[in-house]
Amino acid sequence: MKSLQEFESFYNQSLFREMEALDERRKKVLKRLLSIIIGTGGSMLLSVLAAIYLVSPEKDQHFIMVFVAPVVIFLLGVLAWSVWGRDKNFVADFKRQLIERIIHFISPDLTYQPYNFIGIDTFEQSRLFLTKIDRYNGDDYVFGQIDKTQFWFSEIKTEYKTTTSKGQTQWHTIFKGLFFVADFNKHFEGCTVVLPNRLGRGAIARILQKVNLSRREKLVKLEDPEFNKYFVVYGDDQIESRYVLSTSLMQRLIDFRRKHGNPLYVSFVSSFLFLAIGYTKDLFEPSYFRTLTKFESVKPYFEDISLAVGIVEDLNLNTRIWTKQ
């Protein structure tokens, strides 16, 4: 696994030059964006002020200037942005020139497909989120093998919808973040699900966790209090869940959870490991407001990718000391 220092020297020696060109484009787009915002906003304000001071409220022009003109100007602004303002290939080039380069720097054997993502069947197979999905989307698909372990990950967003009494549709997020799948190093038959513990460890929490009607898996009480502080475990088979979650893997999950701080969902189904990390930000996306020529602003991309690829090492998936090779 590459360290941050190694990445910094790679950035300074090799990435920086390319980032300069990309950053020029970003600045150009930012300038256009600002001029469109100022132009559109100013014109909208002017039309309203003109109506108030120059046209008497009874006349039709007053209505047009106060209500219609700002809308038309705003739409023109949007049109200007999409035709002249934005750089259509910026995001694609950003992903090819920065994200892909970082991924290949970490491991040349990995494949990156910016507009592909893990399928809904795999997501549902994990049994991590049981809410019925109405909208499923994602991007930034990475797959490959490190040592003996094959893995895949991508960004995923899933939502369900509700309809209000007025007939309005509302969308609610089920999961948004990084979804990771790997070949697990032990054979097993059933399903074990590790979820964030949101209820704490009190007596009432225990009762509520036990009577989880949405799951067919039963609560598995593990002996590590530190682990129970972060997670609650459900499984088809009490013994198999403990076979999968060995004491050392439990410790590794605690360390991993502490390392990134976001909600962590892990499941073990059909000899695969599924892992979902909730993020509020969009992963691996450029921002027009952040320069690319400073190491500090490129660093988070490296850290996010390293975290995902590092799961294989962090959870010790390459240790094949059991019968599964």
Add this chain to the structure above:
Amino acid sequence: MKVILIALGVLILFTIIAYNRFIMLRNMANKAFSTIDVMAKKRYDLIPNLVATVQKYMEHERGTLVEVTELRARAMQGNLTPDERVNLENQITRTLGNIQVAVERYPELKATENFQQLQGALNEVEEQLSAARRAYNAAVIDYNNAVQMFPSNVFALVFNFKSRALLETPEIERQNVDVKKLFSN
């Protein structure tokens, strides 16, 4: 009269629920214990294979090999008290651990496919044994809580359900991580 009947009915209902709960908890502990037994037998089956595979190479470790064979024979004889049995299993775990550590000195043996397969199977059984032991302890804690906590302890007393002992984790398992490090390729 009605009140007495209702009170009696409620008492009988509580007794049935409490009794069935004890049975359920005891069965869960027994199930976990029988898995320990199954895994222990699986391990006994592997020991002769292990000894046969390694003895050609490990002349200097003859003592350890003899020891593990004897331990296996004693465990398989049966008629042991649970405490003796647990002790014996822990000794087997420790001796097998010693053999696996000793193997490090015999790279030729370590490289053979036969040994690698056997080592994988042994590690798997050890981990399953540990899982079954942990499941047993978790089930026993639930059962003991019911036996010792009020008001269910009253029913436990009436039906003669007694607390059970937890299984100690063998020393070798606590050092699990270090031992595994030796085998990571």
